[in-house]
Amino acid sequence: MLLQKLRCFHFKNYAAIELNFATQLNCIVGVNGAGKTNLLDAIHYLCLTKSAFNASDTQNILHGGMQMGIQGDFLKMGRLYEIKCMISREQGKLLQNNGKEYEKLRDHLGQFPVVFTTPYDAELIQGKSEVRRKFFDSILCQIDPNYLRMLVQYQHLIKHRNTLLKLYAENSRVDRTLIATYDAQLLLLNKELYTLRKNFIEGFYPLLQQHYQYFVQAPEIIDLIYESDIANPNFEQIYSDNFYQDLTLQRTVLGIHRDEFACMLNGYPIKKFGSQGQQKSFIIALRLAQFTSIKQALGFTPLLLLDDIFDKLDEQRIERLVYLITQQYFGQVWITDASGIRSAHIIKNIQANKALFRIDGGKVVENII
Structure with missing residues (x-):
C-alpha cells in the first residue's frame, strides 16, 4: 500500500x-x-x-x-x-x-x-496498563472488524452498567434483573474478546522476540505475559459474587477492561530492571512486531x-x-x-x-x- x-x-x-x-x-x-x-x-x-x-x-x-x-x-x-x-x-x-x-x-x-512510533512510546513500558491495552486494541481493530465490533459493544455496555451502579448507590435501590441483562452480554463478550486477545498474543510474541534479538543480539530473554481476570475458570462466579463491591465502588471491577500485558526481561519487569537501551530496543521491537503482524494479517504493508x-x-x-x-x-x-x-x-x-x-x-x- x-x-x-x-x-x-x-x-x-x-x-x-x-x-x-x-x-x-x-x-x-x-x-x-x-x-x-x-x-x-x-x-x-x-x-x-x-x-x-x-x-x-x-x-x-x-x-x-x-x-x-x-x-x-x-x-x-x-x-x-x-x-x-x-x-x-x-x-x-x-x-x-x-x-x-x-x-x-x-x-x-x-x-x-498505519504504524506510528512517537516520542511518547516510552509509555508502552512505563505507563499504566491502559496504555498497553490501547496499543494491542489498535492492532486488533485494524486487522479484525469482528474484534472492533465486539470491543465497541463491550465499552458501551460497561459504560451503561457503571452508570446504573452509580445510580443504585446514590438511591440505595438495586434492580438486579436489569443488571443481569447487562451481565449476560458482558460475560459473553469478555470470553470472546479474551480468546481473541490470547490467540493474537500467541502469534505476536515470536515476532516481538525476533525483532528484539535483531536489535540487541545478546542472550537476553524477553517475555510478554497476558494477564486477565477471564483466565480464571471460575470467572463467571467470581464476577457475580463481586457485585456488591462493584456497587460500593460504583464501577465494574472485573473484566477485559482491566487486562494487563506485562513486559518482562530475564524474568523481571523491564520497566524496573531494564536499562534505557534495553527498554528502547523493546519498544522498537513492539512497533516492528505491530508492523509485521498487520502485514501478515492483511496481506499488504x-x-x-x-x-x-x-x-x-x-x-x-x-x-x-x-x-x-x-x-x-x-x-x-x-x-x-x-x-x-x-x-x-x-x-x-x-x-x-x-x-x-x-x-x-x-x-x-x-x-x-
Whole structure:
C-alpha cells in the first residue's frame, strides 16, 4: 500500500500544503516546532480517522479557522483511493472514501493501516496498563472488524452498567434483573474478546522476540505475559459474587477492561530492571512486531511513520533499522529528523525511491527527490 499525495488545509500549523511522496523512503527535516510531526499526524488521521495526540478534533484546526481538511491519494492492491477527512467546528467530522461518506467511522479502520512510533512510546513500558491495552486494541481493530465490533459493544455496555451502579448507590435501590441483562452480554463478550486477545498474543510474541534479538543480539530473554481476570475458570462466579463491591465502588471491577500485558526481561519487569537501551530496543521491537503482524494479517504493508527515531536509538540500532529499510522490508516509510544530518546521510547512501522534505514555519521550503 502506498500514500502518493497528501494535502492539508488549516490543519494545525499548516494553512495549506501539498506533498508528493516517494514510494519507499520519505525524510522530513526541520527545527523543533516546524511541523514535522504534524505531517505524520495528518497521515495518521487519514488512516485511523483521528489524531494520534489530540482527542478533540477541533483542537487540530489552525488557530482562527472554522474548519480543516486532509486529503490523501492511496494506491492499494492496484486500485486508487481518495480519502478525505473534513472537520468543522459547527458540523463535526466527515470522512469520505472515493467521494462516498462512511456511515460509521469505524468501518474505515483497517482499510489503510498505519504504524506510528512517537516520542511518547516510552509509555508502552512505563505507563499504566491502559496504555498497553490501547496499543494491542489498535492492532486488533485494524486487522479484525469482528474484534472492533465486539470491543465497541463491550465499552458501551460497561459504560451503561457503571452508570446504573452509580445510580443504585446514590438511591440505595438495586434492580438486579436489569443488571443481569447487562451481565449476560458482558460475560459473553469478555470470553470472546479474551480468546481473541490470547490467540493474537500467541502469534505476536515470536515476532516481538525476533525483532528484539535483531536489535540487541545478546542472550537476553524477553517475555510478554497476558494477564486477565477471564483466565480464571471460575470467572463467571467470581464476577457475580463481586457485585456488591462493584456497587460500593460504583464501577465494574472485573473484566477485559482491566487486562494487563506485562513486559518482562530475564524474568523481571523491564520497566524496573531494564536499562534505557534495553527498554528502547523493546519498544522498537513492539512497533516492528505491530508492523509485521498487520502485514501478515492483511496481506499488504501498512504505512510506517518513525517520528524522531534517531533520538530513541544509538548508532548500532540505527544502522540495523536503516538496513531493514534498504532491504525494502517496510514498504513506504516516513522519518522525521530535527538536525537533518542523519537523514541526509541515509538519503545519500540508500538505494531506494526516496524524497527529502525540509519544513519551515508550516511550509515546504525544499524538496529533494
